[in-house]
Amino acid sequence: xxxxxxxxxxxxxxxxxxxxxxxxxxxxxxxxxxxxxxxxxxxxxxxxxxxxxxxxxxxxxxxxxxxxxxxxxxxxxxxxxxxxxxxxxxxxxxxxxxxxxxxxxxxxxxxxxxxxxxxxxxxxxxxxxxxxxxxxxxxxxxxxxxxxxxxxxxxxxxxxxxxxxxxxxxxxxxxxxxxxxxxxxxxxxxxxxxxxxxxxxxxxxxxxxxxxxxxxxxxxxxxxxxxxxxxxxxxxxxxxxxxxxxxxxxxxxxxxxxxxxxxxxxxxxxxxxxxxxxxxxxxxxxxxxxxxxxxxxxxxxxxxxxxxxxxxxxxxxxxxxxxxxxxxxxxxxxxxxxxxxxxxxxxxxxxxxxxxxxxxxxxxxxxxxxxxxxxxxxxxxxxxxxxxxxxxxxxxxxxxxxxxxxxxxxxxxxxxxxxxxxxxxxx
Numbered sequence: 045x046x047x048x049x050x051x052x053x054x055x056x057x058x059x060x061x062x063x064x065x066x067x068x069x070x071x072x073x074x075x076x077x078x079x080x081x082x083x084x085x086x087x088x089x090x091x092x093x094x095x096x097x098x099x100x101x102x103x104x105x106x107x108x109x110x111x112x113x114x115x116x117x118x119x120x121x122x123x124x125x126x127x128x129x130x131x132x133x134x135x136x137x138x139x140x141x142x143x144x145x146x147x148x149x150x151x152x153x154x155x156x157x158x159x160x161x162x163x164x165x166x167x168x169x170x171x172x173x174x175x176x177x178x179x180x181x182x183x184x185x186x187x188x189x190x191x192x193x194x195x196x197x198x199x200x201x202x203x204x205x206x207x208x209x210x211x212x213x214x215x216x217x218x219x220x221x222x223x224x225x226x227x228x229x230x231x232x233x234x235x236x237x238x239x240x241x242x243x244x245x246x247x248x249x250x251x252x253x254x255x256x257x258x259x260x261x262x263x264x265x266x267x268x269x270x271x272x273x274x275x276x277x278x279x280x281x282x283x284x285x286x287x288x289x290x291x292x293x294x295x296x297x298x299x300x301x302x303x304x305x306x307x308x309x310x311x312x313x314x315x316x317x318x319x320x321x322x323x324x325x326x327x328x329x330x331x332x333x334x335x336x337x338x339x340x341x342x343x344x345x346x347x348x349x350x351x352x353x354x355x356x357x358x359x360x361x362x363x364x365x366x367x368x369x370x371x372x373x374x375x376x377x378x379x380x381x382x383x384x385x386x387x388x389x390x391x392x393x394x395x396x397x398x399x400x401x402x403x404x405x406x407x408x409x410x411x412x413x414x415x416x417x418x419x420x421x422x423x424x425x426x427x428x429x430x431x432x433x434x435x436x437x438x439x440x441x442x443x444x445x446x447x448x449x450x451x452x453x454x455x456x457x458x459x460x461x462x463x464x465x466x467x468x469x470x471x
Contacts, residue, residue: 056438057471060463063442064094067460068102072109072126076444076456079238081129085110085122087461089155090408094464096166097471103163104174107156111181113147117267118188120156120181121147122207133234134254140261149257149265150205153286154189155412157182161293164300172300179297183306186294189287190313192267199320201284202277202337204270205256209280210387210401212245214394215334215343216252216278222338223275225251227258243398243445243454252276281324281332282349285356286412288317292357321358330369345392346373347401348385348409355416367420374425383432385410386448397447398454404445407433407465430469437466 067073072083073091080087088110095103113124125136125146136146160178164171193201203209206216228251235244245253256276263269271277291313298307326333326342332350333343351374353359359367373389380390388395388403396402410433417426436446442462444455 052438053470056466060094060442060466060471061098063458063463064091064460064467066458069126071105072124073106073460075461076459078131079235079456081127081132083110083113083124083126085120085124085152086155086408089159090411090461090468091464092156092159092163094460094467096163097467100163100167100170104171107160107163107178108174110156111178113143113145114181114185115143115147117192118184119151119192120154120185122150122152123148131234131238133232134257138254138257138261141265148207149260150208151189152208153283154182154185154290155286157186157290157297158293161296164297175297176301179301179303179306182294182297183303186287186291186310186313190316193271194316195268195271197316197320198323199316199318200279200281200324201287202271203280203283204260204267204274204276206249206253206276209278209282210347210349211253212249212399213347213401214345214388214392215347216249216276217394218341218343219276219278219336219338220249220252223252223255225255228255239444239455243400243404245400277337279324279335279337280349281321281334282347282352284317284321284324285332285349285352285358288314288321288356288358289352289412289416291317318358321353321356325366331373332370345394346377346389348387348406348413351385351413352409352416354420354422355412357416357419360420371422371425378425378428381448383436383446383448383451384429385413385432387445390448397449398452400445400455403448404454405432405436405448406445407437407462411465411468433465434470437462437470442466 074081075084075087088106092103092106095106114120128135139149141147141149160175164175259275260270291310295307295310324332331346332353335342377389378384383405386403386405387401398404410429414426414430436451439451440446440453442459443453443457444459446453
């Protein structure tokens with residue numbers, strides 16, 4: 045790999061800051077112009093870490109505007125529609141959610157809680173009051189997850205739409221095949237006007253995305269119905285691990301703020317997940333995988349979500365056979381590609397290096413994976429992935445994602461969370 049001069053990195057940092065400012069819409073950012081013209085949930089969490097490197101007040105504002113769209117039941121939606129932009133489909137009318145501002149009907153991984161902790165640790169004096177104002181909102185969101193998405197208290201989280209996790213990941217191919225799309229009707233995608241078709245989900249996927257949305261809208265987003273009877277019900281290790289990490293960070297906030305009752309409540313969630321997450325360990329391939337709750341079938345491949353177990357705080361290098369097995373998988377996968385971490389196992393026949401969540405490298409996934417690997421004692425692997433991320437951005441700029449095979453930039457351009465991850469790591 046070519047070593048860049050510090051001056052080159054300084055220029056890249058200036059470019060990254062410019063992208064955040066360019067995609068700022070007055071208190072919230074969009075991921076990229078035209079392709080994603082709204083506020084996205086976990087995007088905002090990662091973006092706040094980028095802003096924190098040069099404008100801490102603006103970093104806090106990014107999280108605060110996200111929580112302005114929180115539902116009365118505690119859920120924080122995955123899209124906040126602050127305008128009806130014709131460049132994006134499906135827009136607010138497709139969801140039919142009666143909220144102000146309008147939102148989607150789904151959520152996303154609760155990275156925001158962890159971001160709040162990281163922002164607070166950047167400057168306690170600036171952060172304490174803002175953290176305190178957000179604490180009850182985070183607590184309500186986490187309660188929603190544990191109440192609505194783990195109703196039987198099994199210790200893992202159910203997703204009800206792929207957009208809550210990894211949009212068109214290969215995990216969903218088999219569950220999707222069992223979904224009746226005869227009622228989906230006609231529609232016009234907008235994403236293909238802005239991005240190469242080879243990098244986007246196929247019509248097969250979109251037919252099912254919209255069928256699942258239609259089901260949610262017709263059932264008025266009743267979580268009990270979606271989780272118990274919906275067309276897509278998957279136990280997902282990725283969102284389970286991210287929530288577990290966020291629960292740990294929320295417990296830190298509770299302890300810092302003297303919220304002792306909440307601290308005890310959160311400990312119950314942590315204990316339940318630590319005991320229950322083993323139910324997502326696929327014995328056939330010896331890794332954490334998704335589980336189709338409609339059929340009881342495991343997915344047969346290893347995605348980047350499996351390695352977020354370390355980010356969750358599980359499997360240090362001094363404990364557990366599962367941790368050693370995951371590391372062996374990770375080492376094998378990294379040996380197959382020029383740049384890590386690929387979103388999907390390159391040895392699997394469904395691997396596609398440039399198509400969205402079917403193989404590309406994502407800077408945000410790398411950021412979480414590296415934090416976890418470092419914290420659990422796997423410093424060499426963490427450094428490999430971090431270095432790869434920096435080199436991808438040096439060579440390819442700030443796209444949505446990258447090919448792990450040759451580093452080619454893919455998806456949307458001038459992408460906010462990629463710029464933010466550069467700032468969080470390399471500025």
